[in-house]
Amino acid sequence: MPTPCAGGRALSVLDQVGKFKTGPVTYKIHSWSSYSPPSYHPNNILVDNPEDQSSRWSSGNESPDQFLILELDATALLSGITFGKHHRPHMFNLRQFKVFASLDGQHWAEMLHTGLRNDAEPETFSLLHIAQPVAQPVRFLKIAPWLSWGANFSFSVWYVALRGTTDPAIVQRVVAQYHSYHEREAVRLCLKHFRRRGDTDLVRLISERTHVALDDPFLADLRAQLVVHGDFGAVESLLEHALAQGYFAEYLSAASYEPHWQQILPDDPRMATPPPRGGHQLCVDSDAGQVYLLGGWNGRKELADFWVYTEATNTWHCLSENTAADGGPSGRSCHKVVFEPRRRHIYVMGRYIEPDARRTESLDCDFWRYDIAAARWKCISPNTASSGGPELLFDHQMVVDVEKDTIYVYGGRLIQTTGNIYSGMYTFHIPTGTWRRIKLSGLKSRIGHSMLLNPIKREIYIFAGQHYKDQLSDLHVFDIDTEQVMELTRSYSQPEGPEPGFTQRASLDAEKGELYVLSVVMKDTVTHSELSGNNLWLCRLATGQWSRIEPAPALDPSVARLQGQGGAADPAAPNAPCPRFAHHLIYDPRTRTQYLFGGNPGKTGRPILRLDDFWRLRLERPAASHVLARAVFRVRRQRFREMARNAAAAAATAAAAGEGALTYLQNEVRLALDPTDAPAQRIFRHLATELFLPPASPAASAASAAAAAPADAGASLTQQERLALYNELLRFFPVAMREPDAHLTDLV
Numbered sequence: 001m002p003t004p005c006a007g008g009r010a011l012s013v014l015d016q017v018g019k020f021k022t023g024p025v026t027y028k029i030h031s032w033s034s035y036s037p038p039s040y041h042p043n044n045i046l047v048d049n050p051e052d053q054s055s056r057w058s059s060g061n062e063s064p065d066q067f068l069i070l071e072l073d074a075t076a077l078l079s080g081i082t083f084g085k086h087h088r089p090h091m092f093n094l095r096q097f098k099v100f101a102s103l104d105g106q107h108w109a110e111m112l113h114t115g116l117r118n119d120a121e122p123e124t125f126s127l128l129h130i131a132q133p134v135a136q137p138v139r140f141l142k143i144a145p146w147l148s149w150g151a152n153f154s155f156s157v158w159y160v161a162l163r164g165t166t167d168p169a170i171v172q173r174v175v176a177q178y179h180s181y182h183e184r185e186a187v188r189l190c191l192k193h194f195r196r197r198g199d200t201d202l203v204r205l206i207s208e209r210t211h212v213a214l215d216d217p218f219l220a221d222l223r224a225q226l227v228v229h230g231d232f233g234a235v236e237s238l239l240e241h242a243l244a245q246g247y248f249a250e251y252l253s254a255a256s257y258e259p260h261w262q263q264i265l266p267d268d269p270r271m272a273t274p275p276p277r278g279g280h281q282l283c284v285d286s287d288a289g290q291v292y293l294l295g296g297w298n299g300r301k302e303l304a305d306f307w308v309y310t311e312a313t314n315t316w317h318c319l320s321e322n323t324a325a326d327g328g329p330s331g332r333s334c335h336k337v338v339f340e341p342r343r344r345h346i347y348v349m350g351r352y353i354e355p356d357a358r359r360t361e362s363l364d365c366d367f368w369r370y371d372i373a374a375a376r377w378k379c380i381s382p383n384t385a386s387s388g389g390p391e392l393l394f395d396h397q398m399v400v401d402v403e404k405d406t407i408y409v410y411g412g413r414l415i416q417t418t419g420n421i422y423s424g425m426y427t428f429h430i431p432t433g434t435w436r437r438i439k440l441s442g443l444k445s446r447i448g449h450s451m452l453l454n455p456i457k458r459e460i461y462i463f464a465g466q467h468y469k470d471q472l473s474d475l476h477v478f479d480i481d482t483e484q485v486m487e488l489t490r491s492y493s494q495p496e497g498p499e500p501g502f503t504q505r506a507s508l509d510a511e512k513g514e515l516y517v518l519s520v521v522m523k524d525t526v527t528h529s530e531l532s533g534n535n536l537w538l539c540r541l542a543t544g545q546w547s548r549i550e551p552a553p554a555l556d557p558s559v560a561r562l563q564g565q566g567g568a569a570d571p572a573a574p575n576a577p578c579p580r581f582a583h584h585l586i587y588d589p590r591t592r593t594q595y596l597f598g599g600n601p602g603k604t605g606r607p608i609l610r611l612d613d614f615w616r617l618r619l620e621r622p623a624a625s626h627v628l629a630r631a632v633f634r635v636r637r638q639r640f641r642e643m644a645r646n647a648a649a650a651a652a653t654a655a656a657a658g659e660g661a662l663t664y665l666q667n668e669v670r671l672a673l674d675p676t677d678a679p680a681q682r683i684f685r686h687l688a689t690e691l692f693l694p695p696a697s698p699a700a701s702a703a704s705a706a707a708a709a710p711a712d713a714g715a716s717l718t719q720q721e722r723l724a725l726y727n728e729l730l731r732f733f734p735v736a737m738r739e740p741d742a743h744l745t746d747l748v
Helices: 013-017 042-046 168-196 200-210 217-228 232-245 249-254 624-649 651-671 678-692 698-708 717-730
Strands: 023-025 027-032 068-084 094-102 109-114 123-126 138-148 159-165 258-263 281-285 290-297 302-310 315-320 336-340 345-349 367-371 376-381 397-401 406-410 425-429 434-438 450-454 459-463 475-479 485-489 505-509 514-524 529-540 545-549 584-588 593-599 611-620
Touching: 023 068, 027 042, 042 159, 068 094, 068 168, 109 123, 123 485, 138 159, 168 200, 217 232, 217 717, 232 624, 249 624, 281 336, 281 584, 281 593, 290 336, 290 345, 290 593, 336 397, 336 406, 345 397, 397 450, 406 450, 406 459, 450 505, 505 584, 624 651, 624 678, 624 717, 651 678
Parallel strands: none
Antiparallel strands: 023 159, 027 068, 068 123, 068 138, 068 159, 094 109, 094 138, 258 611, 281 290, 290 302, 302 315, 336 345, 345 367, 367 376, 397 406, 406 425, 425 434, 450 459, 459 475, 475 485, 505 514, 514 529, 529 545, 584 593, 593 611
16 A cells, blocks of 8 residues: 555655666567568667668558557666657658557556657657556557658657666565555445445445455545534534644645735835846845846846845845946846855856847857855856857856756857857856766757756756747756656647747746746737737646646736836736746745746837836645635535525424524524635525525435435435535545545446
């Protein structure tokens, strides 16, 4: 059985062992649907020979039932699969395919549904599949082509490499937990089926013999008190106990966020604040509670000022009006900065130079460091390209890995006199001051993208941006320790993610495993004009699931604080930032606060307009006390309905009974009403009418209750309603505590 943790959630083996070391996993060809003789045998995929036209498996036809099954030399926990390709595009390449995994070659679990680009670059995809709450051990892997790049063409696979672990210390535990989980779930499906049939003696006998319970003991008690005994007071006490035990934590972690934007204005309006700009950079010193701002473009010139905001005092302080005059970098925009917390240093690299000025200005890529404690700048290198680093670039990204003392630089466009050339990935080792280039396969270089480092999982996420005219919406993960890149999503905008765009700004909460994206909807993606709104998105990295965080409405930038005008007391003050681009958004993981400053609002006819507004964003989920209130309201609603029904049935004492039910509604039910629960508000407004409705026929009432939840055999109308309420309450509890969602009859 999976090890339980606080809140009732089960810990899988992967939770317990953490991140494991991966390496190549060998295999042989087990079986296939067909192949084109004589040259295109499935064994060809064992060798990576992109120059050889015949070094591939090709199916005998283009029917959708084609497949290849690989048998691993040892049972493994797979982390990734790599597809090699021909040295040039080929119409037989897989435009769409699926990958399935199996332990016994009979029962298959889908692990991947994606496609290959029709180019010569190998592509790697993640295969770390969690069949909640356990991992999927693999002995057989099935590749099932769906579409090729050419219409009515057969399918070709050129080369396949697998990566993962066959370490017995890990794999044997995964296999044992996998078997245990499926055995227990099979028994629980039977228990659920027999309980719904009313065979309580059989349920008790099977549970005693197998030592498997259908429900967590706590939920079994809750069900008995509610459905069988109708002890509503005991039910409320159990719900309060659930709150104290943290049983609502899983529900809360999946609940929708509510965004709370707050414009940060100085307490003293006479205090100096940074002037308007776009293309600037922010970084945060979490321990000190400070945000640093450097450079940018004000619509007329490059800025070289350097500011720090202190959260505790709500004050800005100008550290330098001109960093170049103080021994630091020249004015610049489209550069990047990164904060290294161990030494409290800020690193600066890159800048944009107008095309007309590139023949006269230096195109060297200078690299700077600011020592916060010493308040001193140092030029680490006047030109990083001369020491193995990147050439001068702009719109790139930088992150720092504290554990390896290394800065990672990726993407951006090189500043050259002619042409558009994109930069790749470089690392800078801080202690030795050395640069190194990392070759990445299957990942398009880009500008305007996002790059975030997860220190817990030792991964870097790279997504979105622009490659020439292509607006990208892919999501890749770079493993810091193995330096392997895997594609997590080809297009995160499908079916429910944000639209691809150049203007997204992203942040990451590594502890929660959540990625936040603020994107801007643009009517004209070429001129960046006509910005029509902000969209705030959440991606849960464990599942890759995207959901939109509904934002507060934004007002026109003309009412925003553009030039130091307006104030918090202004009734026209916006409650969310207006749409913009060329802004910057950063995340403070200590306070879980995001900060946004400035940018270009893209106002038609005002090309030099830039913003100087400063915002704080906090994302909040409902409090656990709100969940308790919602649960208690539903319990009291059911109690009131039973009181109202009893009043209608007892004609002789209907007035007194009805008065008691009405008093209970006005006092107890109303007190449990959560003002933020809109559906409950609507239900409450209609509850009083039930006192004056004629009694429903038993058949109609039973049908209504049965529609709300499948009824146990032989249950009365009241018990059916209580069972429906119990099933409604279950959604507040962890999945591991509840009965299975599936039904035994679904398997027939």
